[in-house]
Amino acid sequence: MIAGLKVKIEHQxxxxxxxxxxxxxxxxxxxxxxxxxxxxxxQRRHDAIWVVVDR
Known part of the structure; x- marks a missing residue:
C-alpha cells in the first residue's frame, strides 16, 4: 500500500x-x-511481478 498518495482531481x-x-x-x-x-x-529482494489478465 502506498501511504501519502494524493490524487489531484483537477488534472483528471x-x-x-x-x-x-x-x-x-x-x-x-x-x-x-x-x-x-x-x-x-x-525486503526479500523481489523486483518484478507477473501480471495475468482474463479478458
Missing amino acids: RASGLLQQLDIHVWKWDEISMDFVTGLPQT
Missing part, C-alpha cells in the same frame, strides 16, 4: 459514459500475460 479528465463489459461464456478463454520488471526491491 472526465471518463465519459460507462460501457457494459462483454461476459465470456468460458472463464480463462482469452488471457494476456506479462512481466513487470525493474520495480524497487522488496
